[in-house]
Amino acid sequence: MRLISLLSSLAVCLLLASHSVAAEGELDALRGNVPLLEEPEPEPLYRVEDRGLRQVREYPMQPPTIPHRIDNYQVDLNANRCMACHGRTRVGETQAIMVSVTHYMDRDGNFLGELSPRRYFCTQCHVTQSDAPLRVDNIFVDMSELIRGSRFSGQ
Numbered sequence: 080m081r082l083i084s085l086l087s088s089l090a091v092c093l094l095l096a097s098h099s100v101a102a103e104g105e106l107d108a109l110r111g112n113v114p115l116l117e118e119p120e121p122e123p124l125y126r127v128e129d130r131g132l133r134q135v136r137e138y139p140m141q142p143p144t145i146p147h148r149i150d151n152y153q154v155d156l157n158a159n160r161c162m163a164c165h166g167r168t169r170v171g172e173t174q175a176i177m178v179s180v181t182h183y184m185d186r187d188g189n190f191l192g193e194l195s196p197r198r199y200f201c202t203q204c205h206v207t208q209s210d211a212p213l214r215v216d217n218i219f220v221d222m223s224e225l226i227r228g229s230r231f232s233g234q
Contacts, residue, residue, distance in 0.1 A: 125211040133176075134208070138222055142204040143176075149207055154200055161201045162194060 113119040129148045136143065152160040164175040167183070182198040183191050 125209040128208045128210065137219060145201075145205050145207045147207075149202070154202060159194070159199060159201070166194075 110119050127148050127150075128146070131146050133146060134144045149161075154160060162178075163169060164173040165178050167177055169175070170177040178194070178198075180190070182194055185191060185195055186197065
């Protein structure tokens with residue numbers, strides 16, 4: 080019983096300490112340093128890139144980005160607008176890139192006649208690109224650069 084009361088007291092102290100740090104503005108939450116009862120200034124709506132050009136993937140198995148606007152595309156239990164162009168039976172007509180065969184596999188590796196339910200909601204993995212500024216510095220180094228660097232350094 081003492082252990083439970085001690086742990087609950089410790090939890091309350093930690094909660095109060097974290098609240099006081101957040102109130103002082105030392106933590107940068109998703110809202111920025113805006114107090115909880117104030118409405119933050121909304122982010123501007125950045126322009127979505129609509130070039131139709133395929134982007135280079137930065138790492139193996141990276142889902143490709145969407146190179147066009149998808150405003151008002153219906154992707155729900157009733158319809159998947161993406162498959163109107165990217166479906167296996169439509170790519171000849173639309174000249175869009177067909178979705179990967181992995182999208183037609185179930186989790187056991189069996190091929191299905193239609194899109195797998197676990198791959199149905201495209202925007203879970205695939206995203207459009209915008210001209211928004213970077214929030215944090217990007218220190219990503221491509222895998223090929225790492226390999227090339229290790230070859231030249233003699234490692």
